Amino acid sequence: MKGVCRKDQRMGVYRESTGRPAPFQVRYTNGRHTRRMALDYLAGRSMNYLGHLYLSGDDPLVIVGNFMADDIKGRHFEEHHPSVVRGIRLHRAIDSFTDEHPAQRAGRARLRAHAGRYSGVVMDMFYDHLLASSWTQFHSEPLEQYADRMYRLLVEHVEHMPPGIRTLLHHMTAGDWLTSYASEQGLARALSGLAARVPQGAVMRGAEAVLATQRAVYMVEFEAFMSDIKEHLREQP
Numbered sequence: 001m002k003g004v005c006r007k008d009q010r011m012g013v014y015r016e017s018t019g020r021p022a023p024f025q026v027r028y029t030n031g032r033h034t035r036r037m038a039l040d041y042l043a044g045r046s047m048n049y050l051g052h053l054y055l056s057g058d059d060p061l062v063i064v065g066n067f068m069a070d071d072i073k074g075r076h077f078e079e080h081h082p083s084v085v086r087g088i089r090l091h092r093a094i095d096s097f098t099d100e101h102p103a104q105r106a107g108r109a110r111l112r113a114h115a116g117r118y119s120g121v122v123m124d125m126f127y128d129h130l131l132a133s134s135w136t137q138f139h140s141e142p143l144e145q146y147a148d149r150m151y152r153l154l155v156e157h158v159e160h161m162p163p164g165i166r167t168l169l170h171h172m173t174a175g176d177w178l179t180s181y182a183s184e185q186g187l188a189r190a191l192s193g194l195a196a197r198v199p200q201g202a203v204m205r206g207a208e209a210v211l212a213t214q215r216a217v218y219m220v221e222f223e224a225f226m227s228d229i230k231e232h233l234r235e236q237p
Contacts, residue, residue, distance in 0.1 A: 047124035103221035132182035
């Protein structure tokens with residue numbers, strides 16, 4: 001990632017481009033602790049980060065609310081800034097619509113034999129890959145610049161985020177997740193890495209082959225889904 005962060009290989013910590021430790025810096029004492037943290041972050045989370053950010057619009061705090069929404073439980077979160085609250089509600093609306101959309105259901109069904117209970121997670125990653133790899137169809141700003149801007153925006157508003165999301169942001173910026181799914185190789189690496197960190201995750205390894213063999217079908221469904229969800233969100237109050 002250019003101009004936003006760098007990964008200090010010796011210390012294994014995230015630092016901002018100024019060289020100062022980020023305010024949410026986390027150091028891992030051993031591999032077992034890292035594995036536990038990864039399991040905590042995966043549970044109950046959306047994995048289509050690029051898609052959620054893309055659908056958030058331009059209000060910085062709505063973007064922040066959407067990004068952190070998986071760590072906000074229950075229905076009572078009015079203590080947050082009103083725009084953050086709108087972002088949390090937007091995230092939930094996106095997830096609800098996505099789960100019930102025919103394209104998502106069809107895609108998960110094709111994946112189930114390979115990915116089992118992780119079919120939904122893999123579908124999130126497939127859709128972020130399809131969005132990243134066809135980015136110019138959806139946004140005029142180059143993907144690398146967009147990702148760079150999103151990382152900066154999220155870091156600037158980190159004080160609004162719960163601790164778990166701050167650590168997730170640490171991983172995202174250090175690994176440049178928003179652009180890394182753009183290639184098939186990047187998607188494969190992400191699936192393989194995730195498979196190694198979650199219980200019985202081996203079923204996700206190689207799932208990119210399902211997309212490769214049926215890419216045209218997935219792409220048609222993805223384009224229909226994107227058109228439908230944007231229309232759906234425009235109709236929301």
